[in-house]
Amino acid sequence: GAGVSQSPSNKVTEKGKDVELRCDPISGHTALYWYRQSLGQGLEFLIYFQGNSAPDKSGLPSDRFSAERTGGSVSTLTIQRTQQEDSAVYLCASSFRQGRWEQFFGPGTRLTVL
Amino acid sequence: GENVEQHPSTLSVQEGDSAVIKCTYSDSASNYFPWYKQELGKRPQLIIDIRSNVGEKKDQRIAVTLNKTAKHFSLHITETQPEDSAVYFCAAGSFGNEKLTFGTGTRLTIIP
Numbered sequence: 001g002a003g004v005s006q007s008p009s010n011k012v013t014e015k016g017k018d019v020e021l022r023c024d025p026i027s028g029h030t031a032l033y034w035y036r037q038s039l040g041q042g043l044e045f046l047i048y049f050q051g052n053s054a055p056d057k058s059g060l061p062s063d064r065f066s067a068e069r070t071g072g073s074v075s076t077l078t079i080q081r082t083q084q085e086d087s088a089v090y091l092c093a094s095s096f097r098q099g100r101w102e103q104f105f106g107p108g109t110r111l112t113v114l
Numbered sequence: 115g116e117n118v119e120q121h122p123s124t125l126s127v128q129e130g131d132s133a134v135i136k137c138t139y140s141d142s143a144s145n146y147f148p149w150y151k152q153e154l155g156k157r158p159q160l161i162i163d164i165r166s167n168v169g170e171k172k173d174q175r176i177a178v179t180l181n182k183t184a185k186h187f188s189l190h191i192t193e194t195q196p197e198d199s200a201v202y203f204c205a206a207g208s209f210g211n212e213k214l215t216f217g218t219g220t221r222l223t224i225i226p
Contacts, residue, residue, distance in 0.1 A: 031212050033213075035216075040221075041218065041219070042120075042203065042216055042217060042218035042219045043158070043203060043216040043219075045213065045214075045215065045216070048212070048213050050212065056213060058115070091157065091158070095212060101146055101148065101163065101207070101212065102148070102160045102163075103160070103214065105157040105158050105159070106157060107156075107157055108157065
């Protein structure tokens with residue numbers, strides 16, 4: 001079946017511009033996660049959505065970052081007034097709750113801020 | 115919150131030898147410990163996981179051990195092959211809170 005998809009695959013933007021990154025989770029998965037992976041670095045947790053519960057935003061690095069999940073499915077990560085340090089690969093993952101833990105990752109969006 | 119430390123950051127082993135990657139965690143409530151493999155340019159994928167009610171789990175050439183008392187867990191890869199070259203991430207989580215805290219990763223290189 002279809003896996004997690006993300007768009008765009010690459011995004012180049014100028015410093016100060018806003019960007020939106022999209023994630024389509026696997027159908028039926030109730031949990032959705034956003035991570036940031038800087039070059040050669042680990043997986044930095046950003047935000048987590050679970051069903052209709054309030055999202056866990058504890059990993060968002062600043063108030064320039066926000067995310068929505070509409071209808072319990074598609075999610076959009078928005079970065080306002082981008083800075084060069086925002087350059088990274090942004091990974092989305094989804095999982096099916098009820099004891100099934102495996103997170104399935106999307107291919108990522110490579111964001112470059114010039 | 116949970117803090118996961120992973121060592122070493124890089125590891126090179128001769129093909130056919132064994133590789134061991136170690137992680138420690140801080141939250142004694144954590145009871146689920148997965149390992150993800152990320153090949154160059156690809157997405158992370160789950161390769162093995164362990165729950166806190168067992169001390170060891172094996173799947174062919176890979177195994178994971180867990181020491182709850184010491185709060186550390188390890189990934190063991192035996193008879194390494196070139197296709198094992200990748201970045202490996204450990205993680206920790208607890209049931210009822212599906213958020214995982216990941217380690218910083220280990221870049222494993224298998225030398226032919």
